[in-house]
Amino acid sequence: MRANGFRDLVKDDPKRGIFRVHRSAFVSPEILAAERERVFDRSWLYAAHDSEIARPGDFITRDVGGRPLLICRGNDGALRVFINSCTHRGAQVCRESSGNAKTFQCFYHAWTFNNHGELVGVPDAAGYAGAFRKEQNGLRSPARVESYRGLIFISFDPEIEDLVTYLADAKDVLDAILDQGGDDGMEVISGTHKYSIRANWKLLCENSIDGYHVRATHKTFIDYLSMVGVPSSAGVKFPGGARNLGNGHGVMEYKAPWGKPVASWEPRWGDEARVEIEAIRRDLVARFGEERGLRIADYQRNTLIYPNLIVNDIMSLTFRTFYPIEPGFMEVSAWCLGRRNEPERWRSIRLDAFLTFLGPGGLSTPDDVEALESCQRGFRAFREVEWSDMSRGLTRSPVMEDEEQMRGLWRKWQEQMRGGSPGRRRAVA
Numbered sequence: 001m002r003a004n005g006f007r008d009l010v011k012d013d014p015k016r017g018i019f020r021v022h023r024s025a026f027v028s029p030e031i032l033a034a035e036r037e038r039v040f041d042r043s044w045l046y047a048a049h050d051s052e053i054a055r056p057g058d059f060i061t062r063d064v065g066g067r068p069l070l071i072c073r074g075n076d077g078a079l080r081v082f083i084n085s086c087t088h089r090g091a092q093v094c095r096e097s098s099g100n101a102k103t104f105q106c107f108y109h110a111w112t113f114n115n116h117g118e119l120v121g122v123p124d125a126a127g128y129a130g131a132f133r134k135e136q137n138g139l140r141s142p143a144r145v146e147s148y149r150g151l152i153f154i155s156f157d158p159e160i161e162d163l164v165t166y167l168a169d170a171k172d173v174l175d176a177i178l179d180q181g182g183d184d185g186m187e188v189i190s191g192t193h194k195y196s197i198r199a200n201w202k203l204l205c206e207n208s209i210d211g212y213h214v215r216a217t218h219k220t221f222i223d224y225l226s227m228v229g230v231p232s233s234a235g236v237k238f239p240g241g242a243r244n245l246g247n248g249h250g251v252m253e254y255k256a257p258w259g260k261p262v263a264s265w266e267p268r269w270g271d272e273a274r275v276e277i278e279a280i281r282r283d284l285v286a287r288f289g290e291e292r293g294l295r296i297a298d299y300q301r302n303t304l305i306y307p308n309l310i311v312n313d314i315m316s317l318t319f320r321t322f323y324p325i326e327p328g329f330m331e332v333s334a335w336c337l338g339r340r341n342e343p344e345r346w347r348s349i350r351l352d353a354f355l356t357f358l359g360p361g362g363l364s365t366p367d368d369v370e371a372l373e374s375c376q377r378g379f380r381a382f383r384e385v386e387w388s389d390m391s392r393g394l395t396r397s398p399v400m401e402d403e404e405q406m407r408g409l410w411r412k413w414q415e416q417m418r419g420g421s422p423g424r425r426r427a428v429a
Helices: 029-038 163-167 170-181 201-208 219-227 271-288 290-298 344-356 365-381 404-417
Strands: 010-013 018-022 045-049 058-064 067-073 079-083 098-100 103-105 112-114 119-121 144-148 151-155 186-188 193-197 240-246 249-254 300-305 309-313 317-326 329-339 387-389
Touching (some): 029 404, 045 058, 045 067, 045 186, 045 317, 079 144, 079 151, 144 163, 170 271, 170 290, 170 309, 193 365, 201 309, 201 329, 201 365, 249 404, 271 290
Antiparallel strands (some): 010 018, 018 387, 045 151, 058 067, 067 079, 193 329, 249 300, 300 309, 309 317, 317 329
8 A cells, every 4th residue: 555545544623623543543454564664663662771781791682663682781881782683594693581691692503793793703604705704794783773861762764863852742751750760760670561462552552641541441440549548539530631742752641649659658658658758759859949849759640652662650660662463463561660779668669559550460451451452342343433533622722531642643653654754854755
């Protein structure tokens, strides 16, 4: 299908209050094939946090954008990202998920690479012709690698705009999240949630910044909060709002009745915890001023970094990435981040929330998974019921339960699917 074949998938008519998405976008193999090229290959994709490869020799392997990556810190201390594929015959040169190594040897024919990506060992090298050069057969890297405050992103598009420009207004939100770490900064806590969802990947984008579903879909959690005595949970009021951050990114930023380990206290944590929380709050205010300090402390954030990074800065700081395997099937990975050197009490509270609320078997995620899979089952009738409506709040100043932030991601998606992206340094062919 040519680029103009995707023009009619999104109906965007603000004057008439209409914003609709054609449901073939969720079920078509042809559309998914185009998404791999036009969305995932032409965006910045989150790969890792630098705390995961803190020491020289540290490495992790991870699939990003459908490619196997080897992310490592060389003996010289420099961070590097390689395609985890031997330049000889293609086997993965590293088959461990993490560790520390000076070299990586392909098990197939024993070609060996150092942690700078250089080819340093070839059995029976004399068997190759005179044109063979080791220095030309090192590990390959994605076209672009950049980091922002410890967040490592890659892109397969050599002409994409720089990362900070791509982040647009999401940069300010990420700053509010990462400033929680103070002088020590943030780190990824060991352990990963991996699970799958039988739904289209864009449904998880929508759901992650959708305030409209909370009262209905997560009623069990709201009832649980009331049962354990969390203040104001019965009213389910979330002062704050949601907004489009540009380039497909969006956020809900709000006050919630539950606490979080940074500086928002819950009575069930006890008075000693309250004293510690108040000290953290005072430090944030002293460091950033009252307005910004209390924003960092008191507000929760659900953020989409388009196309496939969700940052949940709520009762536990969680990064989620996902990638489509089929139009109706995605794989999800999630990590918990915390303040470096935080007391064991807060690390325990953080990890408990990561598991019991945000985990694949927690109080929230199964609700969302069931909702998304139910949508995907409903999309089997996309020829009879063609359009999903996303016009809520289109003709007013948007509130958290409106859909402006989701319209932003669909506008970016439509732009890319049509074959263009104004942020690129050259026109898309």
